[in-house]
Amino acid sequence: MEEYLDQLNESQREAVKYNEGPSLVIAGAGSGKTRVLTYKIAYLVHLGLAPQSILALTFTNKAAREMKERIAKITGDQTARRLWMGTFHSIFSRILRYEAEHIGYPSNFTIYDASDSKSLLKAIIKEMQLDDKVYRIGMIQSRISNAKNALVTWKAYEQSKELMQHDIDSKVPLLREIYKRYQNRCQQAGAMDFDDLLLQTNILFRDHPQVLEKYRSFFQFVLVDEYQDTNFAQHLIVQKLCEQHRRICVVGDDAQSIYSFRGANIDNILQFKNQYPGCRIFKLERNYRSTQNIVNAANSLIHKNKEQIFKNVYSEKEQGSKVRVSSSYSDYEEGYAVAAMINEMRMRKDYDYSEFAILYRTNAQSRILEEALRKRGIPYKIYGGLSFYQRKEVKDVISYLRLIVNPHDEEAFKRVINYPSRGIGDTTVNKVISAATENNVSLWTVLNAPIDYALPINSGTAKKLSDFREMIERFIQENARLSAEEMAAMVVKESGIVSTLFQDRSVEGISKQENLQELLKGIAEFCELRREEGVEQVSLADFLSEISLLTDQDNDKDEQANKVTMMTVHAAKGLEFRNVFVVGLEEELFPSSMSKDNPRAVEEERRLFYVAITRAEENCVLTYAKSRFRNGQSAMCSPSRFLKDIDVQFLELPADSSADTFAAARERFERPAFSSPFQQPRAVEKEEPSFISPVAQAQQRQRLRKVETATSSPVSSSAPASDLSGLCVGAKVRHDRFGEGEVIAIEGDGGNAKATVAFTHFGQKQLLLKFARLTIIK
Numbered sequence: 090m091e092e093y094l095d096q097l098n099e100s101q102r103e104a105v106k107y108n109e110g111p112s113l114v115i116a117g118a119g120s121g122k123t124r125v126l127t128y129k130i131a132y133l134v135h136l137g138l139a140p141q142s143i144l145a146l147t148f149t150n151k152a153a154r155e156m157k158e159r160i161a162k163i164t165g166d167q168t169a170r171r172l173w174m175g176t177f178h179s180i181f182s183r184i185l186r187y188e189a190e191h192i193g194y195p196s197n198f199t200i201y202d203a204s205d206s207k208s209l210l211k212a213i214i215k216e217m218q219l220d221d222k223v224y225r226i227g228m229i230q231s232r233i234s235n236a237k238n239a240l241v242t243w244k245a246y247e248q249s250k251e252l253m254q255h256d257i258d259s260k261v262p263l264l265r266e267i268y269k270r271y272q273n274r275c276q277q278a279g280a281m282d283f284d285d286l287l288l289q290t291n292i293l294f295r296d297h298p299q300v301l302e303k304y305r306s307f308f309q310f311v312l313v314d315e316y317q318d319t320n321f322a323q324h325l326i327v328q329k330l331c332e333q334h335r336r337i338c339v340v341g342d343d344a345q346s347i348y349s350f351r352g353a354n355i356d357n358i359l360q361f362k363n364q365y366p367g368c369r370i371f372k373l374e375r376n377y378r379s380t381q382n383i384v385n386a387a388n389s390l391i392h393k394n395k396e397q398i399f400k401n402v403y404s405e406k407e408q409g410s411k412v413r414v415s416s417s418y419s420d421y422e423e424g425y426a427v428a429a430m431i432n433e434m435r436m437r438k439d440y441d442y443s444e445f446a447i448l449y450r451t452n453a454q455s456r457i458l459e460e461a462l463r464k465r466g467i468p469y470k471i472y473g474g475l476s477f478y479q480r481k482e483v484k485d486v487i488s489y490l491r492l493i494v495n496p497h498d499e500e501a502f503k504r505v506i507n508y509p510s511r512g513i514g515d516t517t518v519n520k521v522i523s524a525a526t527e528n529n530v531s532l533w534t535v536l537n538a539p540i541d542y543a544l545p546i547n548s549g550t551a552k553k554l555s556d557f558r559e560m561i562e563r564f565i566q567e568n569a570r571l572s573a574e575e576m577a578a579m580v581v582k583e584s585g586i587v588s589t590l591f592q593d594r595s596v597e598g599i600s601k602q603e604n605l606q607e608l609l610k611g612i613a614e615f616c617e618l619r620r621e622e623g624v625e626q627v628s629l630a631d632f633l634s635e636i637s638l639l640t641d642q643d644n645d646k647d648e649q650a651n652k653v654t655m656m657t658v659h660a661a662k663g664l665e666f667r668n669v670f671v672v673g674l675e676e677e678l679f680p681s682s683m684s685k686d687n688p689r690a691v692e693e694e695r696r697l698f699y700v701a702i703t704r705a706e707e708n709c710v711l712t713y714a715k716s717r718f719r720n721g722q723s724a725m726c727s728p729s730r731f732l733k734d735i736d737v738q739f740l741e742l743p744a745d746s747s748a749d750t751f752a753a754a755r756e757r758f759e760r761p762a763f764s765s766p767f768q769q770p771r772a773v774e775k776e777e778p779s780f781i782s783p784v785a786q787a788q789q790r791q792r793l794r795k796v797e798t799a800t801s802s803p804v805s806s807s808a809p810a811s812d813l814s815g816l817c818v819g820a821k822v823r824h825d826r827f828g829e830g831e832v833i834a835i836e837g838d839g840g841n842a843k844a845t846v847a848f849t850h851f852g853q854k855q856l857l858l859k860f861a862r863l864t865i866i867k
């Protein structure tokens with residue numbers, strides 16, 4: 090019965106079978122940590138532990154799903170389904186729904202997503218008449234979030250002298266008042282934001298020992314994946330559940346701790362053995378994911394970090410290709426080069442598109458890459474960015490559904506009170522909000538008794554408000570007997586959404602209609618799935634709680650599709666692909682400009698790069714561009730310092746830089762910024778991406794030209810190389826991308842002729858005339 094354990098190596102098997110106390114598996118990427126966790130769960134079930142008494146916490150819903158599928162293969166479906174397995178947020182939101190009454194929330198509480206929180210904060214800052222350039226939403230949101238993840242409630246915040254001083258020093262003395270109002274408003278609306286799910290669980294366990302006791306004895310075994318990225322709030326929940334029975338197993342890798350900006354604390358894993366004296370520590374050394382070259386390249390990189398637990402990681406797979414470094418002239422060319430390489434690699438070996446991933450540091454990089462893939466006809470899917478449920482037309486419908494389940498939901502209320510337009514203007518809505526705030530009640534409560542709350546409105550407006558209220562009440566009544574899909578169909582019809590949306594015959598309008606249909610289809614499929622699981626009446630509340638916790642990594646509408654995956658490195662944690670491109674390896678981008686001067690932050694960026702490289706099984710390509718369009722202008726960039734951290738013997742460098750010249754460039758990088766060869770104004774020299782065969786290069790050049798003539802993107806031009814015979818120093822010229830400027834020097838001749846031009850908006854650039862496509866204007 091235990092033959093599945095043969096699929097593990099000796100150290101993994103030992104870690105799985107150890108069952109005499111707390112254990113920690115700490116090991117490098119790809120060494121089978123997640124696999125150990127998965128098999129350990131199956132093993133525990135075989136030992137006789139009831140599956141519902143096992144709690145397994147993962148970093149994404151996707152990881153939980155994959156683990157469950159794997160376990161189901163060993164233990165059977167029925168068993169796997171009963172496990173408590175999911176992200177911290179999804180598991181504890183479930184528990185909070187059962188226990189909501191203890192902490193003053195309704196069990197049908199709404200979960201505010203980041204944009205709901207933002208919208209509420211915006212409203213509060215406006216009501217308090219604060220300057221939103223000083224009280225910047227993003228900053229306020231992250232400071233409140235950090236406070237919550239450190240378990241600082243608004244009351245504790247208000248009483249803390251240190252925090253008060255910190256706020257005064259950073260010129261936002263009223264932050265604590267914002268936090269207080271925000272929290273009160275969430276409470277009035279019966280809503281929790283993501284961070285509340287962890288904070289409120291902690292409050293629940295702290296203030297209600299009998300509840301804690303119940304879950305302590307309920308969860309007989311607790312397992313946590315990616316433990317290095319837990320924050321204080323998560324860490325404490327786990328500790329509370331396990332400190333008595335000590336049946337806990339966590340796995341992680343300090344070298345992959347990449348979420349400190351969200352309060353993750355690497356000490357949680359480093360201190361584990363002190364917290365659970367006598368705990369067994371298992372180390373796994375063999376990497377099963379990647380070729381030797383990839384593992385060695387990643388090792389040589391991470392060893393540059395000062396703070397780390399030393400680990401020996403090796404691969405017994407083939408040596409494989411070296412990690413390739415490719416440079417491009419610009420971010421646009423980087424995109425084309427990646428697309429060309431994907432096609433080339435597919436020609437050489439029969440890879441599916443789904444076996445490629447493009448990883449970037451920031452979501453903003455995806456647009457240019459997408460454009461390049463689209464032009465090459467390469468199918469792709471993007472994780473993160475604006476998810477389906479964030480699109481306006483989809484979120485509008487969802488807001489109706491949220492209001493039906495919880496009519497006190499303020500953000501949902503504000504979205505739909507005048508959508509579709511029913512003549513209820515902002516002035517009226519603001520009156521409702523003021524009355525609600527003054528009386529500490531929800532907007533819905535005011536709507537139900539406008540006279541009691543002395544709402545200053547005329548009879549016409551009063552009628553419109555009461556029509557809206559009646560409609561929502563009717564929906565609420567129907568919701569008691571209809572399924573989620575029937576309810577959604579009724580809402581879009583009777584609220585007037587369908588007739589409003591379907592009047593719009595523009596391309597945009599049609600795409601909105603399609604999204605609406607897609608949403609209805611999604612709800613129907615969800616109901617169908619639940620019915621198959623035996624749920625008779627699938628409620629709206631079920632559907633909403635399912636979608637409210639989808640994370641960036643869960644955009645799996647076309648998970649099975651044969652498409653290239655595009656995502657941030659953060660989102661790629663724990664995943665693996667045969668071929669990985671890590672793009673934008675430039676200073677100011679990777680490491681990011683925010684981290685570059687802070688040694689600890691640079692170490693975290695280096696860990697992030699380590700995560701990126703170690704996703705690759707067979708091929709890993711690292712690319713950088715020499716110029717990139719950022720903040721409205723094209724700027725020169727230098728290759729990332731991390732490229733020189735990798736031992737050169739595991740790299741294949743660009744054709745334009747032999748190992749030596751590359752090393753020289755890297756050395757120069759250490760000197761003042763302007764001395765880097767890549768920062769000199771060598772702007773428009775074209776360079777082909779490296780290591781593509783000459784034939785492919787020629788084809789690519791031809792295709793690039795075709796693409797350039799076919800598009801109107803800022804980098805391209807439809808003008809053929811111009812007649813520059815009259816070009817002289819002092820001439821006024823126009824360039825497609827850089828605009829107007831004056832020639833200040835000309836040197837070289839024939840194909841090598843270059844002009845130095847001082848552009849009005851882009852500064853001085855040296856241009857290779859055969860490519861530059863300048864027009865003389867004076």
Ligand SMILES: Nc1ncnc2c1ncn2[C@@H]1O[C@H](COP(=O)(O)OP(=O)(O)OP(=O)(O)O)[C@@H](O)[C@H]1O
Nearest residue numbers: 096097098117118119120121122123124377378663
């Ligand atoms: N003993 C083994 N035999 C065969 N394949 C294995 C073995 N152990 C792990 N693998 C495979 O190696 C790959 C990496 O394993 P896994 O994802 O569990 O590593 P990990 O340590 O969790 O990596 P990460 O640090 O990136 O999360 C997976 O494809 C896994 O199935």
Ligand SMILES: [Mg+2]
Nearest residue numbers: 122123124663
């Ligand atoms: Mg893993």
